[in-house]
Amino acid sequence: MADASSQDRAAASSTAPTRRALYEAGVRRRANRIALISTLSVIVAIFVLVPLAPGWEAVQKSFFNGRVFAATFPGLLDAFVLNVMIFAWSAPLIALTGLAIALCRDARAPALFPLRLFGIAYTDIFRGLPVVLVIYIIGFGVPGLGLPRPWNSPYIWGTLALVLVYSAYVAEVIRSGIDSIHQSQRSAAASLGLSDRDTMRYVVLPQAIRNVVPANMNLFIALQKDVALLSFIGPVEVFRQAGVYKSLYANFTPYVGAALIFLALTIPATRYADYLMNKQNKARR
Amino acid sequence: MSAKLSLRGVRKRFGDHEVCKGIDLEVAEGEMVCLIGASGSGKSTLLRCMNLLEPIDDGSIWLDGVDISEPGLNRQPVRQKIGIVFQSYNLFPHMTAAENVMLAPRRVKGQTRDALRPRVEALFTRFGLGDRMEHYPDQLSGGQQQRVAIIRALAMQPEIMLFDEITSALDPELVGEVLDVLRDLRAEGMTMVLATHEMGFARELADKVCFLDAGRILEQAPPEALFSNPREPRTKAFLARVL
Ligand SMILES: Nc1ncnc2c1ncn2[C@@H]1O[C@H](COP(=O)(O)OP(=O)(O)OP(=O)(O)O)[C@@H](O)[C@H]1O
Ligand SMILES: [Mg+2]
Numbered sequence: 001m002a003d004a005s006s007q008d009r010a011a012a013s014s015t016a017p018t019r020r021a022l023y024e025a026g027v028r029r030r031a032n033r034i035a036l037i038s039t040l041s042v043i044v045a046i047f048v049l050v051p052l053a054p055g056w057e058a059v060q061k062s063f064f065n066g067r068v069f070a071a072t073f074p075g076l077l078d079a080f081v082l083n084v085m086i087f088a089w090s091a092p093l094i095a096l097t098g099l100a101i102a103l104c105r106d107a108r109a110p111a112l113f114p115l116r117l118f119g120i121a122y123t124d125i126f127r128g129l130p131v132v133l134v135i136y137i138i139g140f141g142v143p144g145l146g147l148p149r150p151w152n153s154p155y156i157w158g159t160l161a162l163v164l165v166y167s168a169y170v171a172e173v174i175r176s177g178i179d180s181i182h183q184s185q186r187s188a189a190a191s192l193g194l195s196d197r198d199t200m201r202y203v204v205l206p207q208a209i210r211n212v213v214p215a216n217m218n219l220f221i222a223l224q225k226d227v228a229l230l231s232f233i234g235p236v237e238v239f240r241q242a243g244v245y246k247s248l249y250a251n252f253t254p255y256v257g258a259a260l261i262f263l264a265l266t267i268p269a270t271r272y273a274d275y276l277m278n279k280q281n282k283a284r285r
Numbered sequence: 286m287s288a289k290l291s292l293r294g295v296r297k298r299f300g301d302h303e304v305c306k307g308i309d310l311e312v313a314e315g316e317m318v319c320l321i322g323a324s325g326s327g328k329s330t331l332l333r334c335m336n337l338l339e340p341i342d343d344g345s346i347w348l349d350g351v352d353i354s355e356p357g358l359n360r361q362p363v364r365q366k367i368g369i370v371f372q373s374y375n376l377f378p379h380m381t382a383a384e385n386v387m388l389a390p391r392r393v394k395g396q397t398r399d400a401l402r403p404r405v406e407a408l409f410t411r412f413g414l415g416d417r418m419e420h421y422p423d424q425l426s427g428g429q430q431q432r433v434a435i436i437r438a439l440a441m442q443p444e445i446m447l448f449d450e451i452t453s454a455l456d457p458e459l460v461g462e463v464l465d466v467l468r469d470l471r472a473e474g475m476t477m478v479l480a481t482h483e484m485g486f487a488r489e490l491a492d493k494v495c496f497l498d499a500g501r502i503l504e505q506a507p508p509e510a511l512f513s514n515p516r517e518p519r520t521k522a523f524l525a526r527v528l
Contacts, residue, residue: 187338188375192389192441193365202388206379 061251068253072245076257079241083227086159086237090227091220093163098170105175108196119171126168131226135161139233154234162230166223173215177208214280217273221266228262238262287350289314289476290335290367290445294344295354297327297334304330306500307344312445312478317471319487319508320480322497323523328480329372331497332447335478336367348445365393368438369447372454374430376422382409382433383418386440393441401440408436412466428459435466445476452483464490484528488512496520 017025050056104112104119126134138161143152150156181204189199231240238258245254288311297305304327312318320328333339335346337353337360346354353363376385386405390396409415412432422430431451438446448467452460460483467490471477481487487494488508495505496517504511504520512528515521 184371184373184375185377187333188371188377189389190360191336191338191364191369192437193361193393194389195361195393198392202392203377207377210379 063252063256065251065253068245068249068251069257072242072249072254073257075245076238076241076254076261079236080238080258080261082235082237083224086155086162086227086230086235087224090159090162090166090223093159094166094170094220094223095216097163097167098174101167101171102174102178103200105171106178106200123168123171126165127172129165131162131165132229132232134165135229135233137161138164139230154230158230158233158235162223162226166219166226169219170216173212173219174208176215177212178204180211181207211280214273214277217269217276221269221273224266224269225262288312288347289316289349290478291347292331292335292344293347295331295334295341295346296343297330297339297341304500305334305341308500308502310495310502310505312476313492314476315471315474316492317467317477317479317490319491319494320478320497321482321484321487321494321523326497327500328497329449332369332449332478332480335445335447336364336369338369361393365441366443367445367447368441368443370431370434370438370449370451372450374422374427374434374454376430376434376437378422381419381421382414382425382436385422385433386437389437389441405436405440408439412436413462427454428456431455432459432463435463439470445478446470448477448479448481450480450482452481452486460486482527484512484524496523498523 051060101119101122104115105123107113107115107119135158139154139157142157142160143154146152185203185207186199189203194203228237228239231237231243236244238261242254242258246252290310290312292308292310295305295308296303308331310318320331322328330339334341337346340356341354344354345352348363348366352358353360376382377388380388383405386408387398387401390401391398406415406418409418412435414429414432414436417425417429417433422433425433431454435451452463455463464486467477467479471490479487479491491508493505494508494511495502496511496515496519497503498519504515504517511520512524515524
């Protein structure tokens with residue numbers, strides 16, 4: 001009997017808002033209203049004030065030209081497919097290479113010391129160089145050897161340059177994930193008779209990789225942008241295509257179009273990575 | 286007559302701090318030995334040395350007449366024979382309870398999930414966790430997690446079990462349950478070494494109680510003798526504080 005009545009009370013409290021819930025809803029409504037008003041006034045101010053600037057008309061003509069935008073945007077989208085493709089085949093290669101390098105750096109057996117040394121040298125070198133420089137050196141240097149087709153393709157060597165640089169960063173992120181797993185997890189695995197290899201593979205890595213998913217997502221967002229750097233060695237991707245249109249129309253609007261395409265992809269991805277990161281931080285607390 | 290597990294002059298130091306200062310201990314087959322002593326006296330460290338989680342600096346540890354503390358010895362086969370349950374459970378958080386239990390038998394002994402299933406289910410049922418096998422550790426209470434940790438160690442069918450204050454996180458009613466299980470294990474002939482702060486526990490179940498003080502076993506005796514008639518003044522003082 002007593003049980004039933006306490007259940008009723010629990011049910012009632014889950015439907016009807018409590019005094020505290022009502023108060024907090026009120027506070028939230030007020031905060032939202034203030035945020036909305038202040039945001040709107042800033043936007044209105046920008047729209048009213050910027051066109052008053054003396055150079056506005058010239059800028060509008062060369063950067064925000066509707067006619068040029070309409071004429072070039074479909075072509076830019078077509079070119080962007082190449083960015084997506086380069087990204088799509090680079091990303092898995094980067095993930096695998098990064099993991100391999102991270103494991104090299106974690107090798108503890110003395111016989112594997114050369115591997116460890118290699119891992120350290122690799123991450124130090126490729127994190128220490130500007131991406132563009134690596135793309136230039138590899139993208140112009142290797143095809144310069146006069147290799148036969150298809151081995152002189154800028155796609156192959158440009159991709160390699162991206163893989164080298166980004167896998168070094170991914171390796172560091174994964175290694176920090178491995179370090180973050182508490183020693184007691186390794187102890188527990190060892191006490192059950194698991195080998196070091198199995199401990200890494202079944203106990204440490206799955207947890208480490210899950211912990212660094214948001215950090216790695218941020219790296220891959222940066223990669224998506226850096227694919228544009230390959231335009232320097234040949235591939236006509238969206239940035240290069242925008243340059244071609246700029247010369248054709250003598251107008252900068254295609255660059256704005258390209259920027260919009262990048263943002264359409266990177267902003268949702270960044271928001272999602274942030275969301276994951278927040279969720280993880282909350283779970284840890 | 287030779288002991289199942291025997292420690293001879295075991296020394297262990299962390300940096301400048303010597304935690305075990307020459308420990309001699311014999312554990313006979315089927316015997317239950319309790320380690321008692323103040324916090325920081327080295328109980329956990331001694332247990333971790335026994336299954337080679339910590340390398341010892343001097344002395345030797347013998348299992349079935351074989352020196353297992355020989356530097357360079359392959360430690361995996363030894364660890365399979367000596368299970369340990371930690372104070373802080375140390376379950377693998379990314380695996381369900383059942384996966385936690387089956388990982389080592391599968392990877393180390395090459396047993397299949399299907400072959401393991403009946404035995405593992407029986408263990409979960411025996412510990413009152415029959416309906417928790419597919420839960421993740423963070424969906425279990427501390428007491429439930431500790432029982433899963435015990436099952437995980439037992440699933441490797443060890444010859445010796447080490448328990449490091451496994452009841453310190455348990456609700457009072459679960460302590461009784463675990464006590465029953467330890468009694469069961471002992472009746473089965475399991476050799477056990479237990480570090481504990483629960484003197485009632487030690488008094489009721491142990492064959493031998495060892496009082497650790499600053500890295501030495503100051504006194505070891507059957508529980509009746511040690512609890513009612515301690516020889517050393519330090520033992521007396523310790524018991525006076527905790528009883
Ligand atoms: N990995 C380590 N590095 C350095 N010092 C350590 C390490 N592990 C333990 N110690 C030290 O060794 C001493 C004994 O620790 P131990 O955990 O064995 O004590 P205990 O008897 O189990 O205590 P408690 O009852 O609190 O669990 C302590 O002073 C502790 O600080
Ligand atoms: Mg301890």
